[in-house]
Amino acid sequence: MTAPTDSDESLVPAASVASERRRAPRARRIPRSREQQARLDAREPAFEPLPFALDEAAARRPFADKLREWFEARRWQPFDFQRDVWAEIGQGASGLLHATTGAGKTWAVWFGALGAFATAEPSSRKRTARTHPEPLTVLWITPMRALAADTARALQSSAAELAVPWSVGLRTGDTSSAERARQNRRMPSALVTTPESLTLILTRPDAREVLSHVRLVIVDEWHELLGNKRGTQTQLALARLAHWHPELQVWGLSATLGNLPFAADVLLAPVKTPRVSVHGALPKALIVDTVIPDTIERFPWGGHMGMRQVGAVADAIGEAQTSLVFTNTRSQCEVWYQALLEARPEWAGLIALHHGSLDQEVREWVERGLKNGLLKVVVCTSSLDLGVDFLPVERVFQIGSPKGVARLMQRAGRSGHAPGRPSRVTIVPTHALELVEAAAAREAVDKRQIEGRETPEKPFDVLVQHLVTVAIGGGFDARELYAEIRGTYAYRQLTQAEFDWALGFVEGGGTSLRAYPDYHRVVRESDGLYRVPREDLVRRHRNNIGTIVANGxxxxxxxxxxxxxxxxxxxxxxxxxxxxxxxxxxxxxxxxxxxxxxxxxxATTSRGAMPQWAGSRMPLSSELADATLTMLARAADGIFDEPEMRAVRPLLELQQKWSALPEPGVLVVELVKSREGHHFFCYPFAGRTAHIGLGALLAWRVAREKPGTFSISMNDYGFELLSAQPFDWAAQLQGGLLSPDELEHDILASLNSSELSMRRFREIARVSGLVFQGHAGQQKSARQLQASSGLFYEIFRQHDRDNLLLNQADDEVLLQELDAQRMRRALERMNASRVVVTRPKKPTPFAFPLIVGRLREKVSTEKLADRVERMLAELEKAART
Structure with missing residues (x-):
C-alpha cells in the first residue's frame, strides 16, 4: 500500500508568521511549451476545503467495515504497525511512530484518529452530520508550510471516501484571508498547521474555547523540529494544550532518527496519557551507488570534479521517468540546473529548479509538475527533502557528500515512495575523497547507523515570547504557568528564579528598559492574571511570532x-x-x-555572478566521519573491497607512502615547510565546524608561549595552520596541546567571542521581541535589525550583566556556532589517540585541498586555476620520482 504523504517542507528563509497576513505577488512562471501548459491547466488545484455534505446513512455504518472496504478497493492490506497504532490511539495512548519513508505512517495515525474519535458520541450541541461536522478534534503539525496542502488533501479525500462526518482545514502562512476568516467562524474537524500558526491560534482571547475539543495532536517529521527552537515552540504549545486537556494524546512521526527514546521523551514530556513506541519494520530496498569518474587525480581539490560528471548524470537521468538531483547549497543548485540544461537543451520545459529562496508560486508549480509526472528532472536542495509523495520519481542523485546518513536516507526515500518499491540514490562526488565517504555512507546505511538529534535547553528567548503569547491568549496565572512550562523537556530544569526573571523582563523590561513603555508587555490585573495591556503591543507580537530567523x-x-x-x-x-x-x-x-x-x-548575456547564501555549508556528521575513518583503516591494511575505494586507491596509496592514513585511534599530523612558510596539517575528521574552533584553539595555545600569526584553513577532514616562523609542534603535542581541560575558556579567548555573541544576539533579540521586524510589507533591513540588536547588546553588557538573554547568546556561540560539544569529543579522542607526526617534503593528497581552500579566499578564480595547475604539475612530478 502507498502512503500519500508524510508531509514536510523546506524552511523558506524569509519565513516568519508576519507573512501569514500577506499574499505574495504573482511570480513569472517558468517558460513551457503549449502542450505542457495545457496539461498543467488541468492540474490538481491547490488545497481548498470541500463544501461539507455527507450521506448520513453511510456515516452511520461501522467505521471498521468502511475501512476494510477502503483497503480492499485499492487491493491493499494494512501493515501490522498500522494496526498497532490504530489500537493504541483507540486505547488512549500517545507515542512515537518510526517507519521508513513511504511506509504509510500517515494512514496509521489518521485512520487511528478517525476510528477513535469519528465514531464517538456526537457533541451535545444540536447539529447534523450534513451541515455541522465534528468540532476541531485533531491538530496535525507539520514543519513545512509549503507542502502542508498535500497532507490536508490526503486527509480530506480519505475522510470523504470513508463517509466520515469530518472536515479538514489548512492553516499556514500561505492560507488565504478568506479561509482564515471561515476558520475563525468555525474550525474544521482536523486542522493541518505549522508551529508558528498554532502559536498564533494560542494568541486568540478565546483560544481555550477554540481548542476545547482537541483530542489528538500529530507532529509530522518530528526529527525536523526536535533539534531547533521550532521544536521548543511546539513543546510549549503541547504543554498549553495538555494543561487544558489532561487526556490529550500526542503522536510523533519520523523516518530517520538515531536516538528514538530521547526523541520520544522530548515530544511526550507534557502529556499524561500512556506512552508507547511503534516501529514499522518493513523490508525496504535502499540502493546506494556512486558515479565514479573515469580519471581521478592523486591531488584532489574541493568542488572541481563535480562538473565533469554532468554528462554521466544526464545520461543516467535520461534512463529514468523522473529524477531529483539534490545539492547541498542553493548556489550549487543554480550551477547544476544551468549545467544540465546546457548539456540537454532538449529538456527545456522538462527540467526545473527548486530551492527555498524561489517564490512560493514557482515552487508550487514545480511540486505539481513532479506529482503529475510532467517534469523529467528537478534540481533541488533540502526544500524537497521531506514529506510530499512524488510517485513518478525513480532516481535520486546526491551532488557531493550527503554529510550525514539520515540525510542520505531521507533523500533516497523521495524515490520509490511506496512499500515494495526500491529507493535508489546515486552519489556524485565533487572531490576525490568523497568517494571514500560514498563507500562509508553505503555501509552506514546498511547498518542503520543513523544520527541522533539534540534539542535546545532552556532557550530564554522562546520562553519570553511564549509568556507574551499566553498573556494575549486569555492571560495566565504565574504559578500555574511555571508548573506548565516545567512540564516540557526543554524547560524541565527551569528554576523559579529564571522564570521570575523572564516574567519580570516582559512585565517591566528588566533592569535597563524600565523607562520604556513598549517593553512593559504584560501587566498583572486585578484578578491576578497577566495580560497584554495595549492593542498595539498585541499586533506587534503577533507579527513577530516564530523562531525562524533568516539572514537578511x-x-x-x-x-x-x-x-x-x-x-x-x-x-x-x-x-x-x-x-x-x-x-x-x-x-x-x-x-x-x-x-x-x-x-x-x-539580461542579454547568459552568465553572471552566482549568489552565495550564508550558512550553506553543512558539516560532516560524526557517524559518517567514523564510517569514513573505518574505510581508511581498511585501505591502510591494503583492503579495497568497494568500487569507490578501488577507484581512489592510487590517491590513498600515495598518501600512505608520503605520510600516513588516518584511522580510528590514529591521529595523523603533517609538518611541511614550503616557500609560504611552515604548515601544520591535522586530520581529526571532526567536521568543518569543529575544525574552525580546533584550528583557532591550537593556534592560540601555541602562541601563548611564543607569539605568532597563523593562517587557518579547514574542511571536513582536517585543518591547516600556516605560520611564517617554525614551532616545535612535536613537543607541543607531547606537552598537552590537545588537552580538553579549560576548553570553553580557551575557545572564547582564542576567538573574537564578543563579535560572535553580538551576531547571535540578533536572533535572540528578534525571537524575544526586543527587535521588531516591521509590519507586513514594511520589513526592516538586516542592517537596521543588526543595529537595533547591537544597541540592546551593548546596553545589557554595560547595565544588565545578569540578563539571561546575554548568557544565552554566549551559550549558543559555544554550542551551535562553534559546536563546542563536538570539539570536546574530538579533543578527547585526539588526546587518547596515537599521534603519528610525519614530515613529508611536499603537500600530501590530504593536505592539498586545504591549501587550495586557503588560496581560494585570496585570489580570483582564474588566478586560482592557474596556480593550482602549476602546483599539480609539480606534485605529480614529485609523485612519479
Whole structure:
C-alpha cells in the first residue's frame, strides 16, 4: 500500500508568521511549451476545503467495515504497525511512530484518529452530520508550510471516501484571508498547521474555547523540529494544550532518527496519557551507488570534479521517468540546473529548479509538475527533502557528500515512495575523497547507523515570547504557568528564579528598559492574571511570532512585474547597477534596490555572478566521519573491497607512502615547510565546524608561549595552520596541546567571542521581541535589525550583566556556532589517540585541498586555476620520482 504523504517542507528563509497576513505577488512562471501548459491547466488545484455534505446513512455504518472496504478497493492490506497504532490511539495512548519513508505512517495515525474519535458520541450541541461536522478534534503539525496542502488533501479525500462526518482545514502562512476568516467562524474537524500558526491560534482571547475539543495532536517529521527552537515552540504549545486537556494524546512521526527514546521523551514530556513506541519494520530496498569518474587525480581539490560528471548524470537521468538531483547549497543548485540544461537543451520545459529562496508560486508549480509526472528532472536542495509523495520519481542523485546518513536516507526515500518499491540514490562526488565517504555512507546505511538529534535547553528567548503569547491568549496565572512550562523537556530544569526573571523582563523590561513603555508587555490585573495591556503591543507580537530567523534578504522582482524570490542582502550589496547575476535559473541585470526589493530585468548575456547564501555549508556528521575513518583503516591494511575505494586507491596509496592514513585511534599530523612558510596539517575528521574552533584553539595555545600569526584553513577532514616562523609542534603535542581541560575558556579567548555573541544576539533579540521586524510589507533591513540588536547588546553588557538573554547568546556561540560539544569529543579522542607526526617534503593528497581552500579566499578564480595547475604539475612530478 502507498502512503500519500508524510508531509514536510523546506524552511523558506524569509519565513516568519508576519507573512501569514500577506499574499505574495504573482511570480513569472517558468517558460513551457503549449502542450505542457495545457496539461498543467488541468492540474490538481491547490488545497481548498470541500463544501461539507455527507450521506448520513453511510456515516452511520461501522467505521471498521468502511475501512476494510477502503483497503480492499485499492487491493491493499494494512501493515501490522498500522494496526498497532490504530489500537493504541483507540486505547488512549500517545507515542512515537518510526517507519521508513513511504511506509504509510500517515494512514496509521489518521485512520487511528478517525476510528477513535469519528465514531464517538456526537457533541451535545444540536447539529447534523450534513451541515455541522465534528468540532476541531485533531491538530496535525507539520514543519513545512509549503507542502502542508498535500497532507490536508490526503486527509480530506480519505475522510470523504470513508463517509466520515469530518472536515479538514489548512492553516499556514500561505492560507488565504478568506479561509482564515471561515476558520475563525468555525474550525474544521482536523486542522493541518505549522508551529508558528498554532502559536498564533494560542494568541486568540478565546483560544481555550477554540481548542476545547482537541483530542489528538500529530507532529509530522518530528526529527525536523526536535533539534531547533521550532521544536521548543511546539513543546510549549503541547504543554498549553495538555494543561487544558489532561487526556490529550500526542503522536510523533519520523523516518530517520538515531536516538528514538530521547526523541520520544522530548515530544511526550507534557502529556499524561500512556506512552508507547511503534516501529514499522518493513523490508525496504535502499540502493546506494556512486558515479565514479573515469580519471581521478592523486591531488584532489574541493568542488572541481563535480562538473565533469554532468554528462554521466544526464545520461543516467535520461534512463529514468523522473529524477531529483539534490545539492547541498542553493548556489550549487543554480550551477547544476544551468549545467544540465546546457548539456540537454532538449529538456527545456522538462527540467526545473527548486530551492527555498524561489517564490512560493514557482515552487508550487514545480511540486505539481513532479506529482503529475510532467517534469523529467528537478534540481533541488533540502526544500524537497521531506514529506510530499512524488510517485513518478525513480532516481535520486546526491551532488557531493550527503554529510550525514539520515540525510542520505531521507533523500533516497523521495524515490520509490511506496512499500515494495526500491529507493535508489546515486552519489556524485565533487572531490576525490568523497568517494571514500560514498563507500562509508553505503555501509552506514546498511547498518542503520543513523544520527541522533539534540534539542535546545532552556532557550530564554522562546520562553519570553511564549509568556507574551499566553498573556494575549486569555492571560495566565504565574504559578500555574511555571508548573506548565516545567512540564516540557526543554524547560524541565527551569528554576523559579529564571522564570521570575523572564516574567519580570516582559512585565517591566528588566533592569535597563524600565523607562520604556513598549517593553512593559504584560501587566498583572486585578484578578491576578497577566495580560497584554495595549492593542498595539498585541499586533506587534503577533507579527513577530516564530523562531525562524533568516539572514537578511531582499525580494527579487522584475520591473515589469512578477516576484522571482528572495536573495541574501549581503550578496546584493556587493553589486552595482547594471551588474549581471544568476538567480532562479536565469541571468538578471540589477536595475536598482528600493523598498527592500532588488528590481531586475532579463539580461542579454547568459552568465553572471552566482549568489552565495550564508550558512550553506553543512558539516560532516560524526557517524559518517567514523564510517569514513573505518574505510581508511581498511585501505591502510591494503583492503579495497568497494568500487569507490578501488577507484581512489592510487590517491590513498600515495598518501600512505608520503605520510600516513588516518584511522580510528590514529591521529595523523603533517609538518611541511614550503616557500609560504611552515604548515601544520591535522586530520581529526571532526567536521568543518569543529575544525574552525580546533584550528583557532591550537593556534592560540601555541602562541601563548611564543607569539605568532597563523593562517587557518579547514574542511571536513582536517585543518591547516600556516605560520611564517617554525614551532616545535612535536613537543607541543607531547606537552598537552590537545588537552580538553579549560576548553570553553580557551575557545572564547582564542576567538573574537564578543563579535560572535553580538551576531547571535540578533536572533535572540528578534525571537524575544526586543527587535521588531516591521509590519507586513514594511520589513526592516538586516542592517537596521543588526543595529537595533547591537544597541540592546551593548546596553545589557554595560547595565544588565545578569540578563539571561546575554548568557544565552554566549551559550549558543559555544554550542551551535562553534559546536563546542563536538570539539570536546574530538579533543578527547585526539588526546587518547596515537599521534603519528610525519614530515613529508611536499603537500600530501590530504593536505592539498586545504591549501587550495586557503588560496581560494585570496585570489580570483582564474588566478586560482592557474596556480593550482602549476602546483599539480609539480606534485605529480614529485609523485612519479
Amino acid at each position: 534578504t531582499l525580494n527579487v522582482a522584475y520591473l515589469s512585474g512578477g516576484r522571482i524570490g528572495a536573495i541574501e542582502e549581503s550578496f546584493i550589496s556587493r553589486l552595482k547597477t547594471g551588474d549581471i547575476f544568476t538567480f532562479g535559473g536565469r541571468a538578471l541585470e540589477l536595475i536598482r534596490v528600493q523598498d527592500m526589493t532588488a528590481w531586475v530585468r532579463r
